[in-house]
Amino acid sequence: xxxxxxxxxxxxxxxxxxxxxxxxxxxxxxxxxxxxxxxxxxxxxxxxxxxxxxxxxxxxxxxxxxxxxxxxxxxxxxxxxxxxxxxxxxxxxxxxxxxxxxxxxxxxxxxxx
Amino acid sequence: xxxxxxxxxxxxxxxxxxxxxxxxxxxxxxxxxxxxxxxxxxxxxxxxxxxxxxxxxxxxxxxxxxxxxxxxxxxxxxxxxxxxxxxxxxxxxxxxxxxxxxxxxxxxxxxxxxxx
Numbered sequence: 350x351x352x353x354x355x356x357x358x359x360x361x362x363x364x365x366x367x368x369x370x371x372x373x374x375x376x377x378x379x380x381x382x383x384x385x386x387x388x389x390x391x392x393x394x395x396x397x398x399x400x401x402x403x404x405x406x407x408x409x410x411x412x413x414x415x416x417x418x419x420x421x422x423x424x425x426x427x428x429x430x431x432x433x434x435x436x437x438x439x440x441x442x443x444x445x446x447x448x449x450x451x452x453x454x455x456x457x458x459x460x461x462x
Numbered sequence: 463x464x465x466x467x468x469x470x471x472x473x474x475x476x477x478x479x480x481x482x483x484x485x486x487x488x489x490x491x492x493x494x495x496x497x498x499x500x501x502x503x504x505x506x507x508x509x510x511x512x513x514x515x516x517x518x519x520x521x522x523x524x525x526x527x528x529x530x531x532x533x534x535x536x537x538x539x540x541x542x543x544x545x546x547x548x549x550x551x552x553x554x555x556x557x558x559x560x561x562x563x564x565x566x567x568x569x570x571x572x573x574x575x576x577x578x
Contacts, residue, residue, distance in 0.1 A: 383566060392466070392553060392569035438505065449495065449507035449521065450567065 351376045355439055355453035362429055363461050370424040370456050372439030377417050380442040384413050384424045387436045387455065396437075397424070429460045464488070466570035468554050474576045475544055483539040483573045487556030494537050495557070495567060496529055500550040508552075511537065512559070544577045551575070 352375045362368055372382075381400045385393040397406045397413040399422070405414040412425040426433060436457045440450040467486045475481050487494050496508040507521040511531040522528070526544075531537040541548055551574050555567035 385569075390571075392571045393555075395566040395568070398566050440505075449510055449518065450497075450505075451507070452497075452505035454504035 351379075351441060351443055351451045353439055353441055353451050353453035355437075355456050357456065358454065359457045359459070361459040361461060364429060364431060366429050366460075367425070367427050368429055368458075370426070370437050370439075370458070372422040372424070372453055374420045374422075374439075374441050374451075376443070377420050378443065379417065382413075382415055382422050382442070383440045383450070384411075384422075385438045385440060387438060389435075393438065426458075429458075431460045431462050434458055434460050466554055466556050466568050468552075468570040468573050470573060471571065472574045472576075474578065476578055477546060478543055480540065480542045481544055481575065483541075483552050483575070485537045485539070485554030485556075485570060487535065487537070487554070488568055489535075491556035491558050491568070492534070493557040493559040493567075494531055495555040496537070496539050497553045497555065498523075498550045499553055499572070503550075505553070508539070541575075544575075546577050549575055549577045 354373045379401055383398045384396045386396050387393050399406050399415040410427040415422045436455040438452050438455040440452045469484045492513045494511040497505050499505045509529045510518040526542045529539045551572040553572045555569045557565055557567045559565050
């Protein structure tokens with residue numbers, strides 16, 4: 350059974366800091382991995398999707414990497430801003446298209462002005 | 463364009479009552495997913511619809527839970543004889559995923575269910 354772990358559960362950093370959010374998964378037979386953002390009381394917004402054949406994806410200040418063999422992904426946020434405060438969830442799609450997502454419990458990030 | 467919408471946004475019910483939660487996916491999306499987000503449990507998959515194929519019900523926690531998707535569009539998640547442990551946020555997502563490709567899922571804002 351696939352398990353996705355995100356540690357720590359919460360993180361507080363000062364504005365401007367570069368930070369890395371970690372995600373690990375137990376079964377390396379994944380189709381893709383996604384990072385989502387969730388604001389309080391809201392749904393999820395997809396940030397980056399990495400296919401299993403890819404090593405990383407970038408969007409603006411965000412960079413996500415994937416090391417499938419070791420079961421790890423990182424989300425790098427450059428020059429963090431208070432508006433980045435949210436919960437960040439990592440989710441994997443098991444091998445084969447059309448599969449459900451298995452989510453980690455998320456990391457709640459607070460960026461202090 | 464319009465995103466995924468869900469109704470109601472909040473629902474308070476008494477233990478033992480039935481509830482229906484509605485999801486309107488993005489127009490043209492063939493795949494529709496239901497997830498549940500509980501405190502301490504994270505997001506859990508419930509059920510998945512893809513076109514006219516039989517749904518993947520492997521995540522439904524008990525036979526009190528069921529879902530339908532009419533005409534390949536709107537979906538309704540029904541919980542019968544609700545229990546307090548059913549209290550959670552129920553999230554719906556849709557995707558243009560086909561049997562040949564997989565793409566990101568677009569989530570609705572969720573329905574917050576509280577069972578008293």
